[in-house]
Amino acid sequence: MIIDSIENATKYYNIHPSFAEVFKYLAENNLSQMDDGTVNMPSSTRAFLTTGIGKTKETSLEKFECHDEYIDIQLCIKGEETFGWKPRNKCLTQKGAYNPEKDVRFFADQPDMYFQLTQNQFAVFFPEDVHAPMIGNKEIKKMVVKIKI
Numbered sequence: 001m002i003i004d005s006i007e008n009a010t011k012y013y014n015i016h017p018s019f020a021e022v023f024k025y026l027a028e029n030n031l032s033q034m035d036d037g038t039v040n041m042p043s044s045t046r047a048f049l050t051t052g053i054g055k056t057k058e059t060s061l062e063k064f065e066c067h068d069e070y071i072d073i074q075l076c077i078k079g080e081e082t083f084g085w086k087p088r089n090k091c092l093t094q095k096g097a098y099n100p101e102k103d104v105r106f107f108a109d110q111p112d113m114y115f116q117l118t119q120n121q122f123a124v125f126f127p128e129d130v131h132a133p134m135i136g137n138k139e140i141k142k143m144v145v146k147i148k149i
């Protein structure tokens with residue numbers, strides 16, 4: 001997992017072939033003025049903007065998730081978003097079967113830690129990162145970019 005500010009994104013360009021293009025897009029566009037929905041991104045990525053009221057920790061943990069085929073870049077555009085996190089190799093209780101169509105698997109474990117993102121901060125979740133997003137009690141606007149491994 002990586003947690004940082006969009007101003008430092010150039011440090012991560014070499015991690016994946018799509019990172020440079022994605023991070024440039026995130027830095028150069030006024031995402032706060034864009035409507036919610038799907039965003040056109042490079043061919044190996046999918047992206048969407050969403051705005052909503054944060055959830056309780058308990059509600060978010062109902063979908064304590066990770067992905068096998070995609071890396072998530074989650075950028076906080078407005079508000080304060082808290083995440084729960086735990087490494088996959090420490091998760092012991094899988095909840096349901098892996099869904100290959102949505103590339104998601106859920107766990108019933110508790111996070112090892114919580115952290116918060118504010119405006120222009122991002123987290124990168126690799127397949128080994130189990131995460132619970134959208135924790136908060138106010139409005140959160142965010143972009144989620146899914147990058148094929």
